[in-house]
Amino acid sequence: MHATHLVIGGGSGGCVMAARLSEDASNKVILVEAGQNYTPDQIPDDLRDTYSGSALMNPSYFWKNLKVRRRADAAPVYYEQGRVLGGGSSVNGQVALRGAPEDYDHWHAIGAKGWDWNSVLPYFRRLETDLDYTDQLHGAQGPITVRRMPMDQWDDFTLSVTKVWNELGYALRPDMNGEFGEGYSPLPLSNDGSARRSTAAGYLDAATRRRPNLQILGEAQVRRILFADGRAAGAEVRRNGEIETITADTVVVCAGALHTPWLLMLSGIGPGAHLRQHGIDVRLDRPGVGSNLMDHPAIHISGYLPPVSRHKMVLRRNYTYLRWSSGLPDVPAADMVMMAVCRSAWHAIGVRIGTLSSYIGRSYSTGEVRLTSANPDDEPYVDFNWLSDPRDMDRMTDAFRRMARILASDPVPNYLSNLFASRLSQRVRNVSQKNFKNAVLTNVAAVMMDSSTSLRKLLFDKVISDCLPLPELLADAGKLERHVRDNVQSAWHASCTCRMGDPADPRTVVGPDGRVVGADNLFIADASVMPEVSRTNTNIPTIMIAERIAEMVRQRGFA
Missing domain, CATH: 3.50.50.60 (FAD/NAD(P)-binding domain)
Structure with a gap:
């Protein structure tokens, strides 16, 4: 040829x-x-x-x-x-x-x-x-068709996070492809709605x-x-x-x-x-x-989405994200990104786990x-x-603390509980593969998760989370830095x-x-x-x- x-x-x-x-x-x-x-x-x-x-x-x-x-x-x-x-x-x-x-x-x-x-x-x-x-x-x-999901179609967990963003002084930007800067926006998406x-x-x-x-x-x-x-x-x-x-x-x-x-x-x-x-x-x-x-290195905190957070049909995993400025010297403004994720996987557990993720928009570490x-x-x-560049390490640990504060701020706890530091581990990948066995296992776990507070806590503490407890990470700067360094992940960029x-x-x-x-x-x-x-x-x-x-x-x- x-x-x-x-x-x-x-x-x-x-x-x-x-x-x-x-x-x-x-x-x-x-x-x-x-x-x-x-x-x-x-x-x-x-x-x-x-x-x-x-x-x-x-x-x-x-x-x-x-x-x-x-x-x-x-x-x-x-x-x-x-x-x-x-x-x-x-x-x-x-x-x-x-x-x-x-x-x-x-x-x-x-x-x-x-x-x-x-x-x-x-x-x-x-x-x-x-x-x-x-x-x-x-x-x-x-x-490539581009569209945005109207806010009246967003899930309640996402909306609760945006209320906190508003209270922190971050404004809604209707079109982030037309005006770049701090604030949050309906995400432009490469689909036509169907x-x-x-x-x-x-x-x-x-x-x-x-x-x-x-x-x-x-x-x-x-x-x-x-x-x-x-x-x-x-x-x-x-x-x-x-x-x-x-x-x-x-x-x-x-x-x-x-x-x-x-x-x-x-x-x-x-x-x-x-x-x-x-x-x-x-x-x-x-x-x-x-x-x-x-790349855009990322870190995550997840939790349980109660039934009140799941009454809307969720078509996507995220509808918006926030740009904010770290304020570090010699770093451009709007250098950080935070995303509310209202669905973590296709299976029954995935629709019950929400996440707040942050990534460094303008990173300096190179590989x-x-x-x-x-x-x-x-x-x-x-x-x-x-995170080999100190500016990246400082901003990633700060982002983790910011997410924890936001998730603890009203009204977010009404829509996300049982918080834990999360990561895309090989175990998560294995459970997320679409097959009959995973569908059965996750359905059983989901029933247990919804059935009682004590069972849910047991599942999150002993089965789902494999990182140190969130309060322990937030109370010890050394442990938090090690957690971030060992669990930072790619945004696939x-x-x-x-x-x-x-x-x-x-x-x-x-x-x-x-x-x-x-x-x-x-x-x-x-x-x-x-x-x-x-x-x-x-x-x-x-x-x-x-x-x-x-x-x-x-x-x-x-x-």
Whole structure:
């Protein structure tokens, strides 16, 4: 097979790239996705569901052996990274936020020239059809529908939390994609009210798939990028148990912030000493490949939702979140995020557990992605190195205390009780897999939970919670710091491992046009190219990046 444009990875960026490049009939586009390629009429119900928890715990949609570390000396833990057409957009929480205009102005200032807010806004508008707002800040004809749940449809636990936020002086912002700053807002969501709108559904619809110049290969894993005469020439792919070669005039990598740098290193592009350590010939010595890994580290407190909190039919896990400012010096405003979560899983226990979560919107700790071997069957080594920067540690412990105070403030205790420090452990993952056994077990536990105060306390203290009691953590600064350090978790916003910037900067991996420095026809268009993580969820910014780089690749042609 030969393509004018080979797109590697069918996630949030790859679906956009394949759709936009194939709009030009003179292009021949091949999209290669390691996971399942579901056509629009085949998308399973759990991927369509507006409740994101339906897909999140289905292991068939994720890389099975991918593990990450909180820090270098911590044991690796499983990490949910989408491995299905649409990638993260098919399994995420559907939060359709853009980030702050100042985030993009800062990208421009630190070397990603032309990625300032005024330059990227047209691409945010291009990707969306906003069902609530029609003005110069919002799109009306894009593939991704965006809507917000009216406050009269929010659950009572969430509303009780917003009452406390109001009392603390945080105002309601009706449209956080139109006005960024402190306050809380109805979350913009990437669904149309009846189904999720992933990039697979929005960009690769039936009409797009009928294009004769677009071919989508599912369950096809790229093992390395191939080169000839100093240029990217295609890729080695495993498909149907066989190794194949796909040749191409231009190669665009959209494998995500963890697998894109891994693939580049397997192909000889990365830190030279590290590649030679694994016996890989160095094609381009780019020390920035796999470095600068960023995320939004998160921490949680959960509790029991009594019947009064469950009388409304809950369609989602969260409807709003709060931005607040930590006030630390030299840290931008609105650098922190807090979310009220009114449903923790699909099962009977999950609908009885609510959570307050916080994450650091503008983090400063950086980690790395490295090879574990030169074998493409081995997953990368990933160390997020969360909270290594003291500013992150200080803000995460402060966020934990803030959440505890809010949950103890009227009227929240009427809607959430039996508070405990919570985490996404492997035990929680096991119980959250959809099967008959878990449905029976959680139904029995739910009946016990509702039947008496003493049984409920026993369940929460001895079975559900596996952390130190909340009062003990709040009374001892040392214990709280250890708890936060050992239980901080990802918001699944991995980014920045192939950072965009000034090509003269040795830390830069791609220039402002998305082209890998030193490789004339090799591009990257996913969250890995972010110079710094934006102060919000990364899916919509990733789609914007792919829209803009697709236009640059089209304008360049495939010479």
